[in-house]
Amino acid sequence: MLQRNLEALRRQNPELAEEIDRCLTGPAFEALTASSGAPTVRFDGRLEASAENPEREAERLAIHFLERAAEVGATRMVLFGLGVHTLHFLERFEGKLLVVEPSLELCRGVLERVDLARGLERCQLIVASDPASIACHPLFQGSERGLFLSHATARRRAPDLHDDLARRFHPGGVASPLSIAVIPPLYGGSLPVAQACARALRELGHYVRELDFAPFWAAYQSIQRSTDDPRLAEASSTLRAGLVRLIGETVLASFQLDPPDLVFAVAQAPLDSQTLDRLRAMGITRAFWFCEDFRVMSYWRELARHYDTIFHVQPDEFSQPLREAGGYGVPLQMAFDPTVTHPLELSSEQRARYGSDLSFLGAGYHNRIQFLPALFDLGLRIYGTEWPKDPVFRDAMPEPNVRQSAETSNLIFNATRLNLNLHSSPWCDGVNPVGDFLNPRTFELAGACAFQLVDQRRDLALALQPGVEVETFKDIYECRKKIGYYLEHEDERLEIAANGRRRALAEHTYRHRMEEAIDALRAGPAPLTPRRPDLPTVGAVLESCRDEPALAAVLGRLEPDRVVDTDAITLAVASGEGELSREEKLLLYMREALGETQYFNAPGQTS
Structure with missing residues (x-):
């Protein structure tokens, strides 16, 4: 079995084949037979595959990987961890496959017991623990649309290497505009961060919905005032949780007719685990920017496993606690908004x-x-x-x-x-x-x-x-x-x-950070692709409505290459004078139909 696998590997990577041939398994590697009769493995005291039916488990995992690749149109896949049987079921992947396995000993042990020859002929296998050398591989840095996926067992064995590679991986391909709902906190220091993120995402060409929770903030303050007696602490907690539940129902209702591709929540956003789970059931990718000190603010523990990705500002110390809580983390530094913070000539x-x-x-x-x-x-x-x-x-x-x-x-x-x-x-x-x-x-x-x-x-x-x-x-x-x-x-x-x-x-700038965040989300582990086709430009709409001069006059207030999204419609209508015309009313109805209606409640604030 080993020589058959090594012969297939030699056609792709003769040096690695010789390394594996010379390697010997030690006490950390334990060969087992599953209940189904198929070989399975325990390494460093942990099972690498199911003890019941590892082949069925591997097939299901491979189907999940293949579906994920199909959803985003990936023709390039980087898989962290060799697994035990998974490679056999990935033979159906028509794109390019790079498998990264941190342990030479585990690789030797698996190839001694499982026939992966056909898979090894089709994929590129590298065994390494240096992220810089792995990141240099052509398939890791390819320009085609790619995904970075992983075996959970390999991620547990080498968490730092996995996280480093996840940060370095670029998804490639052509990024289409996404529909993104930015979820701010009710109040506080993270509110301007959420607003800056929304502006930056719009600059990048995405369709952004900003939810303004100002009316709920008044209710929150009322709860605080009416329960400020320490003896009412339990009642205060119950009321605040109820308010967050109500906000969650409001958010879910606003997504019913046209759910966004991504919910991007910022620190202190009023989304509880129940709302987040229902967003997942709707097929919406959930990301959270926890831009706080994890030692001081501990609420992240309750939410970690309910987000697909948690961006954070403490790249080393926070990674392990976040993994232990069931979360997937990506470091993302803070930034500044040039539209707000810039040099001034002072009076x-x-x-x-x-x-x-x-x-x-x-x-x-x-x-x-x-x-x-x-x-x-x-x-x-x-x-x-x-x-x-x-x-x-x-x-x-x-x-x-x-x-x-x-x-x-x-x-x-x-x-x-x-x-x-x-x-x-x-x-x-x-x-x-x-x-x-x-x-x-x-x-x-x-x-x-x-x-x-x-x-x-x-x-x-x-x-x-x-x-x-x-x-x-x-x-x-x-x-x-x-x-x-x-x-x-x-x-x-x-x-x-x-x-x-x-x-x-x-x-x-926040534009830099949002570019980093979207790239990380497009790379994996949750698929992030637009649900809708690209919206037309003003010029294209003007071409199609030559017989509607009144409508063309309204849209003619905009630049021809601008995308006709809700922001464009709002600007076109707001640029007019006097009573709303029939065409302006139709455009506002079209804005509602796009499902990107926003709340306008905060004094002096628009989205």
Whole structure:
């Protein structure tokens, strides 16, 4: 059996065939016979295939892989893990197949016992544990539409390698526009993140629905006010869960007639496990950007297995806990929105109101409350909420405990000579020694072309180069020293700020992040393909309605190459004057029929 398999492998990879021939299995490999009589394997104490009927299990898994490839039109498949019998049933795949197996010993043991010769003749097999060398393989980097899929057993054996390869894999092919529903939180810091994601996805050509939950936020506040007595904690929890349930039913109802291809939820989004499971039953891919510290916010544990993909900002420490909770994670750093955060020419009134040598904008977390008073003698100004109400802090706060809008925040960034950025921690007294994520402020200050002094973070140099594009401090002494230095050296300060702005525009906008996210989702593990054909352009519609001059006049307000989606219809109608015409009403009805009706409830906010 082994020689038959090796002979087939030699036609594709003679060097690997010789390696396997020389390899010997050790005590970690255990050959077993399943109840069905077929061979199965235990490796490192875990079954690699079913102990009952591994061939039936492998056939079902192969059918799942083949269906997944057919759904997205993949002609290239990268499969992580050799499996035991799966390769035999993948012979029907008409595209190119690359199998990546981390263990040479397991590969030897399987080929000794299972006839995979025909499969080995058709696929490319590599046995390696170095992600860089695997990623160089032509089939891994191919331009054809591809999928990265895996055996769960192999993913458990080599989780870090699997996750590294999943990040490196590019799905290739031509990406068609998707219908994406962006689910924001009711309120808070992640709300502008959700809005920025929606804008970026629209820029990328996707059809985006923004759900605005402002009316529900009022109800949430009412629950908080009426149950603020500690003795009503259980009642408060029950009422809040009921509100989230109601929001979930509203979301599901809005998708009944025309479900989106993707639900993209942002941290604190009010979707519970029941809603998420029903979205799955509707065939909707579910993604979640958990842009928070997993050690501080623990609600992710309840939701991990109910999302297809969880994007997060802590690439190393969070991966294992997330896997243990049943989630599939992909690291995705924070970013900034150039339409909101950018350099400004300030008026004299704005400079008088917001100008300062040194400022900090953010919430009053424990470490900040402990750290920042040591800078009050340097003229530090503090903006944000949840700060102590005692006079020491109040004197340093021009607008005590007022939540600043994104626009006002940008004014503060631009009016301040030196912006301080101290990442939050509920238990440290100063700089968090772990420092394993970058907050949004890191990218916003860079995007605003504002000089920032930020606490040292482990992965900062991967995003911005310290001393060139940003400046750092490790404790209060170094912080004070660098504040003094950079206030006296304006040219260096302005040069670092300009360098940071260039880097942020080149690599760290929400458009960059949404491109990364969509590529990761298209690559696997859940299929992500558009449900509908591409929508026509304005020019194409004008060609087809030459006999309808009134309709053509309305659409003629738009650029000819613009796609006729809900945004385009809204803009065309809004650009008119006076009473709505018959044609404008018909276009608004068409917008409703497209199933992309949005809520317009937040004051001054459109989608």
